[in-house]
Amino acid sequence: MPEGDALHRAAERLRPLVGQRIEAESPNPRGKATGVARAVDGRVLEGVDAVGKHLLLRFEGGVVLRSHLRMNGRWRLDPRGGERRGLPWLVLRGREWEATQWNGPVLTLEKRAVRRLGPDLLADGTEVAAVVARVRLADQSLLVGEALVDQRLVAGIGNAWLAEALWHARVSPWRRLADVSDDELADALAWTRDHMRASVRGTRTPRSVYRRAGRPCRRCGTPVSSRGLGDMNRTAYWCVACQPSRGAA
Numbered sequence: 041m042p043e044g045d046a047l048h049r050a051a052e053r054l055r056p057l058v059g060q061r062i063e064a065e066s067p068n069p070r071g072k073a074t075g076v077a078r079a080v081d082g083r084v085l086e087g088v089d090a091v092g093k094h095l096l097l098r099f100e101g102g103v104v105l106r107s108h109l110r111m112n113g114r115w116r117l118d119p120r121g122g123e124r125r126g127l128p129w130l131v132l133r134g135r136e137w138e139a140t141q142w143n144g145p146v147l148t149l150e151k152r153a154v155r156r157l158g159p160d161l162l163a164d165g166t167e168v169a170a171v172v173a174r175v176r177l178a179d180q181s182l183l184v185g186e187a188l189v190d191q192r193l194v195a196g197i198g199n200a201w202l203a204e205a206l207w208h209a210r211v212s213p214w215r216r217l218a219d220v221s222d223d224e225l226a227d228a229l230a231w232t233r234d235h236m237r238a239s240v241r242g243t244r245t246p247r248s249v250y251r252r253a254g255r256p257c258r259r260c261g262t263p264v265s266s267r268g269l270g271d272m273n274r275t276a277y278w279c280v281a282c283q284p285s286r287g288a289a
């Protein structure tokens with residue numbers, strides 16, 4: 041099946057960009073109309089796979105670009121910033137290389153990325169222990185403050201709930217997953233689930249740390265800290281006294 045072969049070769053060609061944060065643009069108006077460049081610009085390319093007749097480029101945040109080359113489409117990889125003739129549909133620029141996609145004809149964002157979501161914390165069938173087990177499958181050098189908002193590991197937790205949950209569980213967002221016990225993870229997740237459910241029913245949970253930087257911790261009075269955390273640079277809020285960085289105090 042020549043088409044599949046061509047796609048595997050194209051996937052191979054793009055691999056040097058994997059792991060890099062990508063600058064994307066669409067010099068060709070037809071490429072620009074797909075909205076793909078805007079959706080992937082600034083995201084880390086996490087993987088490239090040839091699946092059937094499609095090339096799937098997986099970007100951080102669950103964004104998946106699907107490329108079907110039909111007869112005329114092709115991908116090239118060239119040193120970054122070289123001379124170019126013509127208008128590619130898409131340019132993906134890494135540190136040393138840039139990939140260009142020519143002649144489309146099919147360049148779309150994968151609508152089914154939702155399948156990659158982790159278990160929904162609020163769903164009736166979701167057990168906290170199963171979520172903990174899934175988090176253990178992730179890279180354990182991740183900070184707990186990035187892991188629990190990674191929707192591929194567990195779906196539903198945003199930055200505010202994360203900050204509150206870790207404060208209640210007395211876990212610093214800056215600890216690596218490897219240094220956080222199952223009990224601590226389960227504590228934080230169960231607290232989040234219970235209070236999110238309450239919130240769905242209309243019961244508000246007063247905030248303890250989220251957006252309270254500099255104000256006293258409600259438990260110990262230490263001023264609440266805040267700082268950007270992780271690749272997405274979300275602001276973390278925590279109490280350095282109640283949530284020490286190195287294991288339990």
Ligand SMILES: [Zn+2]
Nearest residue numbers: 257260279282
């Ligand atoms: Zn405190």
